[in-house]
Structures are given as C-alpha cells and as structure tokens.
Amino acid sequence: MRTLRQSPLFPELSGELGIPKPVNVASVPQRSPFRYPGGKTWFVPTFRQWLGNKYSKSGVLVEPFAGGGIISLTALFENLVEKAVMVELDEEIAAVWESIVHGDAEWLANRVLTFDLTKEAVIRELKKSPNTQREKAFQTILKNRTFHGGILAEGSGFLKYGENGRDRGDRRFLFVVDYK
Numbered sequence: 001m002r003t004l005r006q007s008p009l010f011p012e013l014s015g016e017l018g019i020p021k022p023v024n025v026a027s028v029p030q031r032s033p034f035r036y037p038g039g040k041t042w043f044v045p046t047f048r049q050w051l052g053n054k055y056s057k058s059g060v061l062v063e064p065f066a067g068g069g070i071i072s073l074t075a076l077f078e079n080l081v082e083k084a085v086m087v088e089l090d091e092e093i094a095a096v097w098e099s100i101v102h103g104d105a106e107w108l109a110n111r112v113l114t115f116d117l118t119k120e121a122v123i124r125e126l127k128k129s130p131n132t133q134r135e136k137a138f139q140t141i142l143k144n145r146t147f148h149g150g151i152l153a154e155g156s157g158f159l160k161y162g163e164n165g166r167d168r169g170d171r172r173f174l175f176v177v178d179y180k
C-alpha cells in the first residue's frame with residue numbers, strides 16, 4: 001500500500017527548521033491590543049523567516065482568522081509587506097480593527113487610558129448599547145482585557161480583582177495603541 005505524506009508547508013525552511021517550534025511569546029513584541037487564547041504569537045519567528053525568504057516587500061498579506069492580528073501587525077511594523085488584509089468573522093473584533101484603521105486609534109487609546117477600572121465600572125459600561133463602531137470597539141477591548149482568558153462570550157466571568165474591586169496587581173488592561 002502506498003503511504004501518502006502531506007507536503008511540508010514551508011519546504012524551503014524545512015531543512016533548517018524542521019517543524020516550527022513554539023517560542024517564548026514574551027520574546028515577540030506585543031503589538032496587539034488583544035489577549036488571544038490560541039493566538040499566533042508563537043509562530044511569529046517562523047513567519048518572519050518564511051516571508052522574508054519567499055516574498056517581496058511589495059506584496060499584500062492576507063491573514064484569515066485575524067483575531068488579535070499579530071501576523072498582520074508584525075508584517076506591517078517590520079515592513080515585510082506593503083499592505084495587510086485582515087479577515088475576521090466576529091463583528092466585535094472586526095469593530096476594533098475597523099476603528100483603528102479608520103482613524104479612531106487615538107480615541108480608543110484615550111478611552112482605555114482614562115477608564116477607571118473597577119468591576120462596577122466595567123459592568124456599567126458593558127450594559128450600554130454601543131451607538132457607534134468605536135464604542136463597540138471599546139467594549140470589545142474591555143471584555144477582552146477583563147474577562148477570563150480574554151474570552152468575549154457571555155458568562156466567561158471576570159479576572160480576579162484586587163481590593164475595593166480595583167485591579168491593582170494586574171494592569172493588563174492598560175496599554176497604548178500607537179498605529180500612526
């Protein structure tokens with residue numbers, strides 16, 4: 001019987017790298033506003049090498065299942081491609097990326113930095129119906145940064161809070177968006 005083998009995904013690298021190994025994600029610049037379970041951050045070093053070897057800088061990168069978008073962000077920040085197309089099904093996540101690329105990055109960053117992070121304030125904020133794309137984007141970031149594991153689905157529950165409901169020990173919520 002003939003044995004079928006899947007072709008290597010990165011044949012030009014397979015001699016050097018073998019199967020891509022997960023890296024310590026702390027060694028990869030954290031450029032995404034999202035915390036993402038199952039994110040692609042571990043894949044960034046392999047991606048850089050693969051893209052650099054294979055394609056010219058003038059290309060367009062398409063990132064399906066964009067989520068936190070770390071692949072597109074890495075490619076753009078490091079000038080590995082000219083453009084990136086991020087494909088995302090979830091409307092809330094898409095609202096964040098649309099707001100950022102359509103001129104509301106600074107508004108979002110200010111909203112994050114001036115938000116008084118208490119459990120009560122988060123609950124109050126999330127009860128509101130967002131009237132604009134950027135408000136929806138802010139609510140999405142808020143959920144992603146305060147719900148367990150960054151899971152947006154209802155019922156995933158909050159991270160543990162410090163005294164008086166204030167998130168003292170862990171300021172993971174605070175980050176600066178700089179997409180100029």
Ligand SMILES: C[S@@+](CC[C@H](N)C(=O)[O-])C[C@H]1O[C@@H](n2cnc3c(N)ncnc32)[C@H](O)[C@@H]1O
Nearest residue numbers: 036038039040065066067068069087088089090
């Ligand atoms: C595990 S996350 C991706 C993580 C991301 N690549 C990162 O590194 O941060 C998968 C994402 O794909 C999105 N998704 C699932 N099915 C999809 C589809 N058919 N088309 C586009 N996006 C989809 C989900 O909403 C989710 O945000």
